[in-house]
Amino acid sequence: MNVYRFELRREWKNAAVWTAVLLALLGVLLLSVYPIYYDGRTQVLAALEGFPPQFAAAFGLNIETIFSFGGFYAFSFLYLAVLGAVFASGLGLSVFAREKRAKCDDFLLTKPRPRTALFAAKGLAALTLLVLQNLLYVALFLAICNATPQAAAPLGNRLVAALALLLTQLVFFATGVCIAVFAKKVRTVSGTAMAVAFGGFLLTALQSILKEEALRYLSPYQYFDAALAFETGHFETAMAVTASVLTVALLVAAFVKYRTGQTHAV
């Protein structure tokens, strides 16, 4: 428990800031921007017609659904998920590369604690922060849905749509953990986390432009389709399975390396 508490203490401020930013963006997009979109449909459509369709696709705009609450949430979700992904991959990097960055692996790894327990404590601390963040996110999303007349969908659908963030974040968290464990050096957490999150964004944008089916499986922001979840209450099975397999594979690889890796003198 001491490692768990230590990691929570080291990360909670950062998590609080990211949560505040994420919630603020969710509130602004759904409470302020969506009504403007909804009320100004004609002008928005006219403006979008001026752009090539690939441009709108690259930024997650689907003209057919953008004016429904679910469609607008799906559009907003891409940007919320990018923010969430920066936080999640940064969290994985920060927690699992903490000793590597401070060059104090010796300190932790010569303590009488199995590496399995260290990995579990670190992972649990990070997951606690991700879950707490998403509890607030889900609560705010549900509150916004209740306050928005256009957001007519069963509670289950709303919940699943809101959970898309946590599930997407888990993929990025696992990526961050894997990089932290395998990389020889992690110079900056924020820079690496941004690169990971925006790398995923570029893959998603590329898939949206090319409409290449196979690319969808490499587009992390499409694994959990918020619009589909809002409409039907579930995600596309093949994509959800891909995300789950990828997340588990990354975490297992990181765990094996963490448990069996060697620590050389600095």
Added chain:
Amino acid sequence: MKAAIETVQLTKNYGKARGITQVDLQVQEGEIFGFIGPNGAGKSTTIRTLLGLLHKTSGQARIFGMDCETQRTQILEQVGYLPSEVFYYDNMRAIDLLRYSASFYKKDCNARIQELAGLLELDLNKKIEDMSLGNKKKVGIVQGLLHEPRLIILDEPTSGLDPLMQRTFFDLIQRENRRGATVLFSSHILGEVQRICDRVAIIKEGRIVNTQKIADLRKNTYKKVRFTAQRPLQGFALPGVADLQLDGQQASFMYSGDCNVLMSALAALPLQDVDVTEPDLEEIFMHYYTEQEAGHERLPV
């Protein structure tokens, strides 16, 4: 007496690169054991393999009879380790780091932290990143000793400590030893090992070249002798002379034995110049190394 540390043919390679080769060590419980060698000789590799930070290539390593890989966690409950270079987390006060360190052991270490910090004159409320190298080292010493370990492993522990603090540190280690702790003291400074150790192992290029009691090491104190004669030398023979090198009028060698015998032998020569000095560690290692390669008998253990 039981062995606190025992390695049998312990080998660690880094791919094709050499780490340590067939290291046989036996450190008895309750002794202060010196482990000396030049940089890159394999001291840290041996220690890191003992601590389970590196995986051995072959051989065996046991601490208190337990296997260093499979029973690593049980071993580490009884081990205090001070690495050669100390690094800790950013933005932490010394007291917070030490409390975190103490939280890994099943005992209350608060009084001990205060006692050690007082002894080493360490300000516990200061952030570690704002500390000098010497003070960081003190944090390392406290964190290595706060749980009263049965085995203390020190890897080049005195770097960064001023001479006064070094003396305090040696007193502390000797006090821990009187309490019953076994100490493995790695260093490349022969003098400091001679100061507190009971026995010493010399490692060079990954191999143990000699293990002997400090008392025997003192008895076999080597001098480095260089002299220039007034005419070309044909040879120079004297019991206790090793590594003799003749070059025209000049001769150099390592000498172990009665200094009066050496002086008499030199006085019989028509000398231009003579120089008798303490050999540096590298020369002692070279001496042991060449002696071993030549198949000479090892010094008594």
